[in-house]
Amino acid sequence: MNITIDKSYMLAATGTLQNTNEIGFGYEADGVKAKPSTGNTLTWKFSAQNVHDFVWAADPNYAIMKRQIKNGPLFYFVYKKVDTLQSKWKALADTIVKAYPFIAKTFGPYPYKNYSFIQGGDGYMEYPMATLIRNVSIGANIHEFMHSWYYGLMGNNESLYPWMDEGFATYAELRVSGWLRGDTIFPFTNAYDSYSRLVRSKLEEPMSTHADHYNTNYAYETSSYSKGSIFLVQLGYIVGDKALDRILLEYYDEWRYKHPNPSDFIRVAEKVSGLELQWYKEYWVYTTKTIDYAIGDVNDDKGNAKITITRAGLMPMPVDVLITYKDGTKEMHYIPLNMMYGVKPAEDNTPRIVHPEWKWVDTDYSFTLTKKVGDIKEIEIDPSKRMADVNRVNNKITVP
Numbered sequence: 573m574n575i576t577i578d579k580s581y582m583l584a585a586t587g588t589l590q591n592t593n594e595i596g597f598g599y600e601a602d603g604v605k606a607k608p609s610t611g612n613t614l615t616w617k618f619s620a621q622n623v624h625d626f627v628w629a630a631d632p633n634y635a636i637m638k639r640q641i642k643n644g645p646l647f648y649f650v651y652k653k654v655d656t657l658q659s660k661w662k663a664l665a666d667t668i669v670k671a672y673p674f675i676a677k678t679f680g681p682y683p684y685k686n687y688s689f690i691q692g693g694d695g696y697m698e699y700p701m702a703t704l705i706r707n708v709s710i711g712a713n714i715h716e717f718m719h720s721w722y723y724g725l726m727g728n729n730e731s732l733y734p735w736m737d738e739g740f741a742t743y744a745e746l747r748v749s750g751w752l753r754g755d756t757i758f759p760f761t762n763a764y765d766s767y768s769r770l771v772r773s774k775l776e777e778p779m780s781t782h783a784d785h786y787n788t789n790y791a792y793e794t795s796s797y798s799k800g801s802i803f804l805v806q807l808g809y810i811v812g813d814k815a816l817d818r819i820l821l822e823y824y825d826e827w828r829y830k831h832p833n834p835s836d837f838i839r840v841a842e843k844v845s846g847l848e849l850q851w852y853k854e855y856w857v858y859t860t861k862t863i864d865y866a867i868g869d870v871n872d873d874k875g876n877a878k879i880t881i882t883r884a885g886l887m888p889m890p891v892d893v894l895i896t897y898k899d900g901t902k903e904m905h906y907i908p909l910n911m912m913y914g915v916k917p918a919e920d921n922t923p924r925i926v927h928p929e930w931k932w933v934d935t936d937y938s939f940t941l942t943k944k945v946g947d948i949k950e951i952e953i954d955p956s957k958r959m960a961d962v963n964r965v966n967n968k969i970t971v972p
């Protein structure tokens with residue numbers, strides 16, 4: 573792509589600038605003095621491979637900041653020369669440098685030579701190898717950069733499956749932001765809360781709805797961004813977080829540049845985890861059925877405690893139940909769902925007991941402990957809170 577323009581304008585665009593030393597403006601290699609051609613115009617020559625769209629922006633008042641990642645991409649930060657913003661742009665640049673190794677390790681390396689954060693009129697918009705942004709919000713900038721994977725590299729059909737790029741980009745944004753904060757706490761709470769509000773509003777439509785065909789922008793946005801990000805967090809609950817990490821990298825290896833659809837993603841998740849997952853896609857993507865598990869009766873059964881769990885919602889899930897005893901010990905009980913044809917691996921060091929599968933048609937399920945009712949201090953369904961249970965009030969009880 574060649575753009576010839578008045579030489580007072582500085583450009584930023586998709587692609588790698590081929591004639592940096594004729595252009596200058598800070599694009600020239602370190603230690604090289606640019607030699608712009610004489611005349612009133614400059615011709616900017618950009619080249620890009622494996623992209624499906626492009627953007628360019630021009631302004632006579634742009635400034636540029638560069639950050640080269642060792643064995644990784646060169647980041648450009650192109651912003652208007654307004655004094656008050658400079659420190660924010662520097663903070664953004666330093667944050668991206670800090671985040672990149674974690675991003676590459678978790679989602680796969682960014683395969684292009686460079687990426688540009690460009691101050692432009694739009695709010696935040698993703699393009700291959702660049703984004704146009706209005707403000708320097710770090711979370712939103714990470715979101716846009718993560719679109720390089722989920723839309724850019726994958727080439728998802730955003731009209732048909734908006735959740736595969738907005739949801740996955742939101743998942744990546746929240747995960748990277750949480751890592752940057754050094755969070756030991758769950759970084760996805762806001763997404764779960766916004767999904768729950770949508771359910772209560774009764775405006776929810778299936779996530780499989782074409783982006784242009786939702787009845788309300790509210791339902792489109794919350795389904796695509798929040799419910800779409802929960803799709804991945806909750807997949808981690810179903811298959812285990814370690815398997816989810818392997819799924820994300822396998823998806824990158826197998827499907828980049830190839831336009832995957834939801835079934836392609838699920839097939840990767842099935843192969844990596846060894847579990848059947850079509851049911852998860854069918855319920856979570858194609859319906860608005862919700863999840864609600866509740867602790868029912870806790871009875872004595874020949875000296876042992878017998879616990880009944882009820883599926884009060886219409887969507888079935890495998891169930892983690894954490895029992896805390898009065899002596900301080902903890903026991904994880906795991907009930908796989910029969911449609912999974914398998915069990916997830918134990919996820920932490922808490923002793924785990926795997927029970928027979930729960931048939932999806934049954935609304936109640938009981939299991940017996942090796943201890944007495946009086947030994948139990950607390951019973952909690954899904955203590956990791958990755959299951960999108962829309963009514964958590966009935967998930968936890970304390971035994972008096």
Ligand SMILES: [Zn+2]
Nearest residue numbers: 715719738741
């Ligand atoms: Zn987005």
